[in-house]
Amino acid sequence: MNAVPRAHRLCVLTMSLIQVAVLAACRAPEKTEIEVEIRNVGFDNALNAPVVVLQDHDRTVALPIWIGPAEAQAIAMQIEGVSPPRPMTHDLVKTILDGAGVEFQKVVIQDLRDSTYYARIYLRAGRQDLQIDSRPSDAIALAVRFHRPIFVATALLKGDAIVDLQHPASGAGTVTLSGVTVQDLTAELAEYFSVPRGTGVLVAAVERSAPPGLERGDVILEVDGVAVTGVSDFAGKMRALTRGRAAQLSVQRGAARVPVAFLARQP
Secondary structure (H helix, E strand, C coil): CCHHHHHHHHHHHHHHHHHHHHHHHHCCCCCCEEEEEEEEEEEECCCCEEEEEEEECCCCEEEEEECCHHHHHHHHHHHCCCCCCCCCHHHHHHHHHHHCCEEEEEEEEEEEECCEEEEEEEEEECCEEEEEEECHHHHHHHHHHHCCCEEEEHHHHHCCCCEECCCCCCCCCEEEECCEEEEECCHHHHHHHCCCCCCCEEEEEECCCCCCCCCCCCEEEEECCEECCCHHHHHHHHHCCCCCCCEEEEEEECCEEEEEEECCCCC
16 A cells, blocks of 8 residues: 555655756856966066966956066066077976977966965876976966966955956946946056056946947056046046047057047937
8 A cells, every 4th residue: 555655755756856966967067267368477566576467368357476587587588479599497398398298288276375376287198197286487487388278276366365357446436438437546456557556547347338449457548648547537538528529548458558549428
C-alpha cells in the first residue's frame, strides 16, 4: 500500500533535483578576474616613484601599481615601440621562452598582501601548464612583449586602492548636458589623469542619445580655446554658445590631446 506514495515522493524529489540542476546551469558564474589594459606609465611626484596605471576596457575602474624605474622603462619602451641597442632583461626572457617553444598565455595580478601586489604568469610548455610567481611589473613587461592579456582579480578591483571612474566621489559636482554627464576632477582623479588640480572636467557618462564626439573617460580641458575650471564653468560656457553652433573642445583622451566639435542641444 505504500508503493504509490513512495513512487510519488521519488518523482517529486527527482523533479526538484532537475530544477536545481537547471537553475545552477543557467546561473552565470561570477568573474574571478577582469581583463585590463595599460592606461599609462608615469611618475608619482608625491611618492617619488614610477607608477603603471591599469584600467578595465569599459573605463570604469583603474588600478595604480607603483613599480621600479627599470621595470617602468621596460614597459614604456615596449609600448612606445622603442628598441634598445642591446636586449634588455625582459627581451632576453622572451627570446629564451620563444626558443624553448614555451607559450606565454596570460598574466594575472591576483593578490595584495602587506601593500605588495602578487602576480602569476601562465605558460604552456608542450602539454604541461605552468604558473610562475612574479612581480606585477615583470609580468606586465613580458605581457606587452608577447602581446598577451593582463588580468586583475575581481576582488582587487573592489578594494580601497582603486580609482572609481564611474561614480563621482563624495563632494564632486556633476551636471548633465545633452546626454553627457561631466563631473569635477577630485584630487585623486586629477592625479590619475595627470592634469593640474582645478583644471578640466571628466566625462563620467555618455547616453546613446548624446551628440557624437565625446567618450566616457575623456577630460574636457578647454571650450573654444578657454580653459575649463570645473563643472559650473563648463556648463556656463556651453549655455552661452550661440544656438546651433558647435563648441570646439580640447579633450585629453588617454595620453593624447584631441579636438572635438560638440554640438549640444539647446534647452
